[in-house]
Amino acid sequence: MSIAIALDGPAGAGKSSIAKRAAKALDYIYVDTGALYRTIGLAATRKGVEPVDSPEVNQLLSEINVDLTFNEAGEQIVLLDGEDVSGLIRTPEASMTASKISQIPAVRAYLLDLQRNMAKNHNVIMDGRDIGTVVLPDAQVKIFLTASPEARAGRRYKELVEKGMDVKYEDILQDVITRDYSDTHRETSPLKPAEGCVIVDTTELDFEQSVEKIISVIKENI
Ligand code: DC
Numbered sequence: 753m754s755i756a757i758a759l760d761g762p763a764g765a766g767k768s769s770i771a772k773r774a775a776k777a778l779d780y781i782y783v784d785t786g787a788l789y790r791t792i793g794l795a796a797t798r799k800g801v802e803p804v805d806s807p808e809v810n811q812l813l814s815e816i817n818v819d820l821t822f823n824e825a826g827e828q829i830v831l832l833d834g835e836d837v838s839g840l841i842r843t844p845e846a847s848m849t850a851s852k853i854s855q856i857p858a859v860r861a862y863l864l865d866l867q868r869n870m871a872k873n874h875n876v877i878m879d880g881r882d883i884g885t886v887v888l889p890d891a892q893v894k895i896f897l898t899a900s901p902e903a904r905a906g907r908r909y910k911e912l913v914e915k916g917m918d919v920k921y922e923d924i925l926q927d928v929i930t931r932d933y934s935d936t937h938r939e940t941s942p943l944k945p946a947e948g949c950v951i952v953d954t955t956e957l958d959f960e961q962s963v964e965k966i967i968s969v970i971k972e973n974i
Pocket of ligand 1: 880
């Protein structure tokens with residue numbers, strides 16, 4: 753039987769970079785489910801469909817094909833109708849569209865099997881918002897990774913500036929607060945710690961310390 757680690761938490765808690773490193777150390781596959789919501793958001797933007805619960809979004813879901821694959825380095829590639837859109841979904845606009853589109857029940861239902869199938873076939877660390885609560889409630893280890901909004905905004909700001917983007921810290925902080933609100937208040941699968949999860953707060957931890965902490969929580973619980 754394969755092993756599943758569910759890793760949930762708010763935007764910018766460092767889930768993806770920490771999980772990527774931990775997955776490498778443990779020889780697991782890292783699955784970033786946020787990329788799937790971002791990809792559906794991108795598809796909607798491209799087709800001029802508003803990210804709200806509507807027949808147009810249902811129609812869009814019936815027309816697109818979203819899939820995950822991995823390159824030789826083991827990095828996740830997300831495909832929209834066969835096109836690698838992994839880079840295109842990493843903008844602040846794509847983040848906001850993903851947050852809106854992820855509130856639509858039909859979108860969440862559409863992605864459920866894809867996520868569950870990934871965990872059927874591999875040992876995974878799966879990162880998202882509802883992995884421990886909805887997608888993989890039987891995961892052997894459930895972790896809720898969090899940090900203060902200011903710490904999370906500061907990290908994201910640094911990341912985007914390093915990529916050469918022209919962004920303001922205050923705007924990023926506002927985005928973090930807005931996304932936290934919508935992620936925790938949506939009706940379908942709101943972000944909340946899963947029953948029996950281990951809560952890890954990285955506000956005072958640097959990257960290496962956070963990776964070590966996650967690896968030790970995983971090792972203690974499998
Ligand atoms: O982790 P991320 O920032 O790439 O996620 C983008 C958006 O998708 C975020 O606003 C929350 C949503 N999301 C979700 O609702 N459920 C998941 N399992 C993963 C992401």
